[in-house]
Amino acid sequence: MLSTRFTEMFGVEHPIVQGGMMWVGRAELVAAVAESGALGFLTGLTQPTPEDLAKEIARTREMTDKPFGVNLTILPSITPPPYEEYRQAIIESGIRIVETAGSNPAPHLPFFKDAGVKVIHKCTSVRHAIKAERIGVDAVSIDGFECAGHPGEDDVPGLILIPAATRAVRIPVIASGGIADARGLVAALALGADGVNMGTRFMCTQESPVAEEVKQRIVEASELDTKLIFRTLSNTARVAANEISREVVDIEAKGCEFDDIAHLVAGARGRQVFENGDLDAGIWTAGQSQGLIHDVPPVAELVDRMVREAESVIADRLTSMLQPAGVTA
Amino acid sequence: MLSTRFTEMFGVEHPIVQGGMMWVGRAELVAAVAESGALGFLTGLTQPTPEDLAKEIARTREMTDKPFGVNLTILPSITPPPYEEYRQAIIESGIRIVETAGSNPAPHLPFFKDAGVKVIHKCTSVRHAIKAERIGVDAVSIDGFECAGHPGEDDVPGLILIPAATRAVRIPVIASGGIADARGLVAALALGADGVNMGTRFMCTQESPVAEEVKQRIVEASELDTKLIFRTLSNTARVAANEISREVVDIEAKGCEFDDIAHLVAGARGRQVFENGDLDAGIWTAGQSQGLIHDVPPVAELVDRMVREAESVIADRLTSMLQPAGVTA
Numbered sequence: 001m002l003s004t005r006f007t008e009m010f011g012v013e014h015p016i017v018q019g020g021m022m023w024v025g026r027a028e029l030v031a032a033v034a035e036s037g038a039l040g041f042l043t044g045l046t047q048p049t050p051e052d053l054a055k056e057i058a059r060t061r062e063m064t065d066k067p068f069g070v071n072l073t074i075l076p077s078i079t080p081p082p083y084e085e086y087r088q089a090i091i092e093s094g095i096r097i098v099e100t101a102g103s104n105p106a107p108h109l110p111f112f113k114d115a116g117v118k119v120i121h122k123c124t125s126v127r128h129a130i131k132a133e134r135i136g137v138d139a140v141s142i143d144g145f146e147c148a149g150h151p152g153e154d155d156v157p158g159l160i161l162i163p164a165a166t167r168a169v170r171i172p173v174i175a176s177g178g179i180a181d182a183r184g185l186v187a188a189l190a191l192g193a194d195g196v197n198m199g200t201r202f203m204c205t206q207e208s209p210v211a212e213e214v215k216q217r218i219v220e221a222s223e224l225d226t227k228l229i230f231r232t233l234s235n236t237a238r239v240a241a242n243e244i245s246r247e248v249v250d251i252e253a254k255g256c257e258f259d260d261i262a263h264l265v266a267g268a269r270g271r272q273v274f275e276n277g278d279l280d281a282g283i284w285t286a287g288q289s290q291g292l293i294h295d296v297p298p299v300a301e302l303v304d305r306m307v308r309e310a311e312s313v314i315a316d317r318l319t320s321m322l323q324p325a326g327v328t329a
Numbered sequence: 330m331l332s333t334r335f336t337e338m339f340g341v342e343h344p345i346v347q348g349g350m351m352w353v354g355r356a357e358l359v360a361a362v363a364e365s366g367a368l369g370f371l372t373g374l375t376q377p378t379p380e381d382l383a384k385e386i387a388r389t390r391e392m393t394d395k396p397f398g399v400n401l402t403i404l405p406s407i408t409p410p411p412y413e414e415y416r417q418a419i420i421e422s423g424i425r426i427v428e429t430a431g432s433n434p435a436p437h438l439p440f441f442k443d444a445g446v447k448v449i450h451k452c453t454s455v456r457h458a459i460k461a462e463r464i465g466v467d468a469v470s471i472d473g474f475e476c477a478g479h480p481g482e483d484d485v486p487g488l489i490l491i492p493a494a495t496r497a498v499r500i501p502v503i504a505s506g507g508i509a510d511a512r513g514l515v516a517a518l519a520l521g522a523d524g525v526n527m528g529t530r531f532m533c534t535q536e537s538p539v540a541e542e543v544k545q546r547i548v549e550a551s552e553l554d555t556k557l558i559f560r561t562l563s564n565t566a567r568v569a570a571n572e573i574s575r576e577v578v579d580i581e582a583k584g585c586e587f588d589d590i591a592h593l594v595a596g597a598r599g600r601q602v603f604e605n606g607d608l609d610a611g612i613w614t615a616g617q618s619q620g621l622i623h624d625v626p627p628v629a630e631l632v633d634r635m636v637r638e639a640e641s642v643i644a645d646r647l648t649s650m651l652q653p654a655g656v657t658a
Contacts, residue, residue, distance in 0.1 A: 001652040015650075126552075145474070146486050157475050157486030159507035159516065160552045160617045178488035187488065187516035189650065190642050223455075223489045288489045313519050314647045321344075321518065322640055323330040 002185075002307060005172045006195035009138065010097060010118065011067055013037030014307050015195030016185070017174055018202040019122065019141060020071020020099055021285075022046055022267075023274045024210060027056055029299070031063030032207040036303035040202075041071040041099050045081055050089035057093040069097035069120075076103065083108070091115040099141065106135050120174065122197075124152030129165045129173070139172040140165070141197050147177025148199050148226075148287035150237050158188070166192030180289040182309030186318075189310075200287040206298040211277030214284070215296045223291025229265070229283070233258055240286035242279055244269075331514075331636060334501045335524035338467065339426060339447065340396055342366030343636050344524030345514070346503055347531040348451065348470060349400025349428055350614075351375055351596075352603045353539060356385055358628070360392035361536040365632035369531075370400040370428050374410055379418035386422040398426030398449075405432065412437070420444040428470065435464045449503065451526075453481030458494045458502070468501040469494070470526050476506025477528050477555075477616035479566050487517070495521030509618040511638030515647075518639075529616040535627040540606030543613070544625045552620025558594070558612070562587055569615035571608055573598075 004015045016038035018029065025043030033040030042060060047053040053070070060068060070090045074083060087108055090098060098112055101122035112119050113136070121132040122141040129140045142165045144158030145151045156164075158178050166173045175188035176197035188196045203210055204218045217240065227245040230237050232252045239245045248261050269282025297305070333344045345367035347358065354372030362369030371389060376382040382399070389397060399419045403412060416437055419427060427441055430451035441448050442465070450461040451470040458469045471494045473487035474480045485493075487507050495502045504517035505526035517525045532539055533547040546569065556574040559566050561581045568574045577590050598611025626634070 002650045003652045004650055144486070144488065145484075146489055154553055155474075156552045156617060156620075157473070157488060157507065159473070159487045159513060160475055160620055163510070163512045164552055164620050178486065181492070183492045183520045184488060186519035186647065189647060190515035190519055191512045223485050223493055224483055288485060291485075291489055291493050311651055314643070314651060318515065318518060318643045318647065321331045321333055322643060323332045 002189075002310060004189070004194040006139065006174065009172060010039055012039045014303060015189070016303060016306065017041070017120075017141065017176075017195060017197040019176065019197045019199060020044075020073060020101060021199050021203060022073075023271050024199075024203050024208060025071060026209045027060040027063060028209055029202065029205070029207045030068050031060050032205070032299035033202065033303075034060075034064040034066040034068040036300045037066070038299075038303050039067065039069065039097070041069045041097075044070050044072045044086045044090065050082065050085040053086060054089045054093050057090075057095060067097060068095075069099055070095050071099040071101065072105075072108070073102040074100065074105065074108075087111055091117065100137070104135075105132075105137065109136055122176065124150070125154050125156070126161070126164050126168050129169050133169045133171050137171070139174060139194075140169065141174040141176050143197075144175075144177035146238075146288040148238055148285040148289075150235070151177065153231075153234055153236055159191070162188060162191040162193050177287060178289050180292040182306045182313055184289075184292070185306060185310045186313045198289070199285075200289050201293055201302070202299070203286075204290075204293050204296055205302055206296060210274040213277030213279055214274060217279055218286060218290045218293055219296065221286070221290045223288045225290065226286055226288055232256065237283075238285065238287060239283050240279075240290075242284075244280060244283055248283070331518075331639060333518070333523040335468065335503065338501060339368055341368045343632060344518070345632060345635065346370070346428075346449075346470065346505075346524060346526040348505065348526045348528060349373075349402060349430060350528050350532060351402075352600050353528075353532050353537060354400060355538045356389040356392060357538055358531065358534070358536050359397050360389050361534070361628035362531065362632075363389075363393040363395040363397040365629045366395070367628075367632050368396065368398060368426065370398045370426075373399050373401045373415045373419065379411065379414040382415060383418045383422050386419075386424060396426060397424075398428055399424050400428040400430065401434075401437070402431040403429065403434065403437075416440055420446065429466070433464070434461075434466065438465055451505065453479070454483050454485070455490070455493050455497050458498050462498045462500050466500070468503060468523075469498065470503040470505050472526075473504075473506035475567075475617040477567055477614040477618075479564070480506065482560075482563055482565055488520070491517060491520040491522050506616060507618050509621040511635045511642055513618075513621070514635060514639045515642045527618070528614075529618050530622060530631070531628070532615075533619075533622050533625055534631055535625060539603040542606030542608055543603060546608055547615060547619045547622055548625065550615070550619045552617045554619065555615055555617055561585065566612075567614065567616060568612050569608075569619075571613075573609060573612055577612070 018040040020043040030040035121137040172194035175193035180201040272281040347369040349372040359369035447467040450466040501523035504522035509530040601610040
């Protein structure tokens, strides 16, 4: 067992988080994560309506009595989803932990606070972590350059971002991006984090609701097999290397407008990859940590192995390096 | 004290390396690093001739009896320096540890092996680490995306590159890039490395032979204040953000030939920055780790503090997180 400020604050056994992943954060995965003693999040907007989200929360509860949360990603949009109604569904369902992401969660915080909901805000820079602390979130999850999805535009990896962020804020920090095993977990704790978030690693488990072809591709892929797209739009995303992402990179290199690539990157096409396993049907997110992923274990086995190995890295590997001063090997 | 395969193999007290830095790796710094119990490297090509290198080695020996090494960076060039003569000067001076970088060290290895010189090869990818091990180097130093100077073209940060490399080779691995303090040292050891290399951190010490203005700029700068240049030439370099590097980035974004920027990036101009402290006189390297650097300590104080704090991260912070299974806080 590893006990940190994170496990104490959120009442979970292990300092490991399965944060929101579009189309992936569904009841089966989140319940398995909760049962393993880690903290899983349903992805609110994966459900087409607030009513469907309430049903998915209820469905998860049928599978586990342990705590889990809901991710609410707030993105600027011409036709935004009904965020207030999703928020209300979360609160009325009795959820006590929410992960916010995408933009400033300030408009939603008073409602969550009033309902006794703890909020973890996901951000990608030290300045945003400081701001999130100031507006009153309970913890921040900080995404480095190596992460799947949106790393921001600063290109600062976790080795620097985690110690810089943990020195700048007093609330617990969850290290996100580039972590897929016990070594990364202990490294993040050494750098000052109180826990780790893993996306690609949890996507590649037995209970993850994505097609087997996607899991096998993650196992086969190395740390070199991701692409950064949308850099020209200042909305950088790290995605799996495939026909479409390579085409987008080529088009962006020539200098494009969003309209030139919109048809290639439509969300529905990414969903097809996850549901049908056609790996070149659309854009899908994967982090560089896929270079560290070599199997498709059940969630319980993954989390158990990770915690046991992390204990061994601390109690055996690192502790054995300690020598009294003056003693040479 | 921290004992690893690296400290045992190279006969030094601490798993900390000050690798080759052009214009910076001179006798005063390297002797101070050796005296601190870490492993410093003179930069061979900072000396204009092999005879000057032999003199610099002798000058370092006058300041310390402890082991130190010489860096030999081999770059393709139309008018290459006399590498064989530099190599001969290193061997004849009785140096026992060499750091190679830049390109394949194979042509030089038999000479070093015959002379009993151990070789650490610096590389930026798992495939190059595997190749270096195969041709017979004693250890590899692996540079992540966050490093100063040349990170390669793969953009894989240390959080992934270190565990991927340490799993792929059996020889000791030194983690390089993004490390400036005890937290980074312990993280690297947790990720599987046997030691760490620091450039920017050692550049910002009392004994470092660069102008005070450079050291103060590193202290003031954050992790955001670096630029990647020469990407369009497939020879990416991470350098300090300044007037010139911003101009190079702008010119490259428009699509340029090397001739368009050659006058801006001439080596002599970078040397002027270090010697005269005119921060905008030329291109000079700095890593993202400058965001973690807040002082200009003597080398002995830096290394002593880093080792003591690393011991505390292991023996106090990480060990206190270990809990017997079944016990909850």
